[in-house]
Amino acid sequence: MILYLLSLILAFIWVVITGSASLLNLIFGFALSTFALWIVRDEMSARGYLPRLGRILSLLALFFKELALSAWKVAMVVLRPRMDLKPGIFAFPLTVDRDFEITLLANLITLTPGTMSVDVSDDRKFLYVHAIDCSDVEAPKRDIANGFEKKIMEAFR
């Protein structure tokens, strides 16, 4: 069931991208996306994800808010006449442990104000994050833990 829905969504994206909203094109897009999903049939275990759509969307909203904020903050730092930066790398203790979640968290961190994920420790306990302003290490840690990590836990657990 979810696979049909997914291929329907992909078909809509196809229609949007190709830019001609005819029935024939929709059918072609459906066939194409079904084929594409068939290719990755072994990796598909997307059952039960639909109820979480709302929470995923809220994560997306948070992401765009943070992106706008982050670009603004970087702009402010750049335009400050006297630039006294205190850059540094801090280790963020991870609560999420699955590969997918760590990847998502790392990407989200990169687009938040003043932080950029650099590396994951070998035992996956820490995410090394480069920050423009490292004068107070605890503040960004708290922000990430209470913001993105919490949302990710809500959306995918």
Place this chain on the structure above:
Amino acid sequence: MSAADTILFVAAWLGLALLVAAFLLTVWRVVRGPTLPDRVVALDMLVGIVIGFIALIAIRTGFTLYIDIAIALGLVGFLATVAFARFILASKGRQGAGVYSAGAPLQDTAPAPDATHVAARGARGKSAAKSAKVAARTSGKTSAKKSPKSLPASPAVAELASVPAASPAIAPGKAAEEKPSAKSIGKPANKSASKTVSKSTSKTRSKSAEKTAGKAVTKPGKPAKGE
């Protein structure tokens, strides 16, 4: 011209002006950027700015097809950055590899008689001409003068000679002094002091010079066997 058109016209021109300024600043970073990652970051940024240009052109001309071009360019830029990242990782411990410092230290690293030998043999085939070029590179101008047949390679030498002039902080004498220890260099030992970093790059440079010298020696072996 209606009010809406005027607003758009002015905004597009202002946007173009801002983008040109951004473009020039980024190019400046590409030219100056002290390290390879600096340049790659700036090149990545250049792709973003060019996408902005394409978007503005789409607005000014009304061809919305430009959006597809912008997306394609973004894809290419992303792949290029990923490839550059792999390259930086692959060149771990030998930063500055591929940049030749023409001058004194190269002459004693490259065996001069061998090189002239290669250069004299050079003009026969294309691959042989290539090895002649390498030989001319490694042994410097003396070998080029010795054999007239390696003349086609001399523009390449001139080109190479102009490269290090643009890049600062290379002391040729230093590279010659520290040549014996060149092989033991993994990555820059001292992370904070920039002076030691530049020193170690000159070390690694002499190492790369040794490498190419080795190539120049091994290459002529092949055409010799064919005869």
Place this chain on the structure above:
Amino acid sequence: MDVVFAIFTAILILGGAAFALVAAIGLNRFPDVYSRMHAASKAGTVGSGLLLLAVGVHSGELSVLARALAGFFFFVLTAPVSAHLLAIAALKAGYSMSDKTVTNEME
């Protein structure tokens, strides 16, 4: 109505170009590679993304806007990946951070 669309487009154009300029200035003012990546990956992405959105809004067609949105999403998704890859590559290759660095919990 036309004027409203035009003003909105103009705001998007100027905002995008301004962010691109700020990113370029940041690229020149920040002390080391890692902080420069902050400027390029955030302000730069937002700059080109806003300009793409401006094209979509300007055309007034849904299909064009959807394509512009798709492009915007694409840039936003790829920018952190490339920044992260570059950062880790530079770090592993041993490029040093600037003297102003206060903490490094990685060692």
